[in-house]
Amino acid sequence: MIRDRLAIAYSRQKSYVDNRKRALEFEKVGNVAYDLKLPNDMACVHPVFYVPILKKFPGDTTSILPVEGLGVDENIYYDEVPVEILDRQVKWMKNKKVATVKVLWTNHLDEGAT
Template sequence: MDRLATAYNRQKSYADNTKRPLEFDVGDHVYLKISPMKGKSSPRYIGPYEILQRVGKVAYELTLHTELVSVHQIFYVSVLKKCLGDTTSILPVEGLGFDEDFSNEEVPIKILDRQVKRLRNKEIVTLKVLWRNHLVEGAT
């Protein structure tokens, strides 16, 4: 039991040092994280949106576009990303079509590239696909 407690305390001290609380001020701009239903599995962000007020310890109220009137304005801190000017993963809000759980469906538009990798006994085909609402740089 002592060894388990020692190992637990050691792991907890490492986790506490690497994890820092994420806090925003009123007036800051943040992006909202959305999760694709199909296709690319990496989260994408829309925005930026301004923070109106802090609600509790870990929630914030945002000003949203008119297309998002069906979405509640208060968001948990884990779905927010600080606005730093990185536009590679930012999507335009117009025409995304969100579900109730704030996710959208990824639809492939066209195949940009096709490569065949030859191994000893088989061939592996890889395709580079352009997804709807993504830039060419975001194709996978």
């Protein structure tokens, strides 16, 4: 009886996964690496990515910034410069006052301010 119920539960879970699964195509380089074909404007990015560090990205177009105006050098680095102080607060942490400042940095949206 327990084996039958486990088999039914397994079958149900497998059908859920099968409905949501989609095929992804990569050119395999090794056991844990893939060689991605990137556009020409991303030629300075190393095209081999290791599977354990790949994550699914839901495709939020508001978080994509154009590379052209960022001042990115060939090592994919750019300088972050504070643009504006958006907010100041003083909070009590146990017996201490802690000042916090929210700063808008270059090349970031308002939501990315820290």
